[in-house]
Amino acid sequence: MEAGAPLGSEASVAASIPQAAGSSRGKGVRPALVTSSGPLAAGEKVLLVDPKRRRYLLELRVGAQFHTHAGIVAHDDVIGAEDGSTVVGSTGRRFMVTRPTLSDVVLKMPRGAQVIYPKDLGAILMAADLGPGQRVLEAGVGSGALSLAMLRIGVEVVGYEIRSDFAARARQNVASWLGSEVSYRVEERDVYEGIDERGLDRIVLDLPEPHRVLGHAEGALRSGGILLAYLPTVNQVASLRAALEDSRFGFAETFEVLHRTWHVEERSVRPDHRMVAHTGFLTTARLLS
Numbered sequence: 001m002e003a004g005a006p007l008g009s010e011a012s013v014a015a016s017i018p019q020a021a022g023s024s025r026g027k028g029v030r031p032a033l034v035t036s037s038g039p040l041a042a043g044e045k046v047l048l049v050d051p052k053r054r055r056y057l058l059e060l061r062v063g064a065q066f067h068t069h070a071g072i073v074a075h076d077d078v079i080g081a082e083d084g085s086t087v088v089g090s091t092g093r094r095f096m097v098t099r100p101t102l103s104d105v106v107l108k109m110p111r112g113a114q115v116i117y118p119k120d121l122g123a124i125l126m127a128a129d130l131g132p133g134q135r136v137l138e139a140g141v142g143s144g145a146l147s148l149a150m151l152r153i154g155v156e157v158v159g160y161e162i163r164s165d166f167a168a169r170a171r172q173n174v175a176s177w178l179g180s181e182v183s184y185r186v187e188e189r190d191v192y193e194g195i196d197e198r199g200l201d202r203i204v205l206d207l208p209e210p211h212r213v214l215g216h217a218e219g220a221l222r223s224g225g226i227l228l229a230y231l232p233t234v235n236q237v238a239s240l241r242a243a244l245e246d247s248r249f250g251f252a253e254t255f256e257v258l259h260r261t262w263h264v265e266e267r268s269v270r271p272d273h274r275m276v277a278h279t280g281f282l283t284t285a286r287l288l289s
C-alpha cells in the first residue's frame with residue numbers, strides 16, 4: 001500500500017519511485033524516458049491523472065495499490081493496459097494512465113538545485129544546436145534536468161558540479177530515467193578553475209558567473225563551437241556580454257522564452273490567469289578562430 005499525494009508534492013514522488021538505477025525494474029522494462037511501446041509493464045513508471053486532473057507518478061508493482069483523494073487504484077489494473085488507457089478506481093471514478101513525458105519528469109523528479117524549466121530546455125536544444133554524438137561540457141549539473149534533455153537526444157555529456165550531493169542526485173536521476181546506456185560522466189569540481197576537455201562541440205553553463213569560464217572555454221571548445229549560458233538576472237547577462245566582447249567569441253545573442261498557456265472551454269477561450277512569468281535569460285555565442 002502506498003500513500004498518494006498529487007504530483008505537486010515532491011515527497012510523494014520521491015516516496016513512490018525508487019531512485020536507484022534498475023531498483024525494482026521488471027525484466028525487459030526500459031527506463032521511463034527511453035521510447036517504449038506496447039502494454040504498460042510491472043517495473044515501469046507511469047503517470048496517473050485523476051478526474052480533477054491531479055497528476056501522480058508511480059512505479060508499477062504487482063499486487064500494489066495506489067491511494068489518491070479520488071480513490072484507490074490497483075496496480076494490477078494498470079499492468080497490461082495500453083498507454084493512454086482509462087482505469088477505474090475503488091470509488092468508480094476513472095483515471096487516465098500514460099507514460100510520463102520528459103516535462104512531467106523534470107517538473108517532479110527529486111531535486112537538489114532548482115531545475116531548468118521545460119520551456120527553456122526546449123529552447124536550449126535549438127539555441128545551442130545540440131545533436132547526436134556531440135561532446136558537450138555542462139556546468140553546474142544541479143539536479144540533472146538539462147542533462148536528461150541533452151542525453152535523450154544522443155549528446156555525450158561531461159558534467160562539472162561543485163557539490164557532491166548534487167552530482168550524486170544528477171547521476172541518480174539520469175540512471176533512474178534513462179538507464180545506463182547514455183554517455184554521462186559527472187566530475188565533482190569547480191569549472192572556474194579550468195576545463196580539461198579539448199575539442200568540445202558545445203559548453204552549456206547554468207551557474208552564477210559564466211564570465212569566469214570564458215577563458216577556459218576558449219581552450220576547450222573547437223573553433224565554431226557554441227557556448228550557451230542560462231542566467232536568472234539581467235545584471236548577470238550584462239557582465240557576461242561585456243566579457244564576451246573582450247573574448248574570442250562572436251555572434252552573441254540573448255533572449256528569453258515566454259510561455260503562456262490558455263484556458264480553452266466552449267464559452268471561454270482566453271489566456272490562463274497565472275503563468276510562470278520569469279525563469280531565466282539564454283545567451284549564446286560562437287568561438288571564432
Ligand code: SAH
Pocket residue numbers: 113114115116139140141142143144145146147160161162163166189190191192206207208
Ligand atoms: N541546470 C541544472 C541546474 C543547475 S543549478 C538542472 O537543470 O538541473 C546550478 C548548479 O551549479 C548548482 O548545482 C551548483 O552547485 C553548481 N555550481 C555553482 N558554481 C559552480 C562551479 N564554479 N563549478 C561547478 N558547478 C557549480
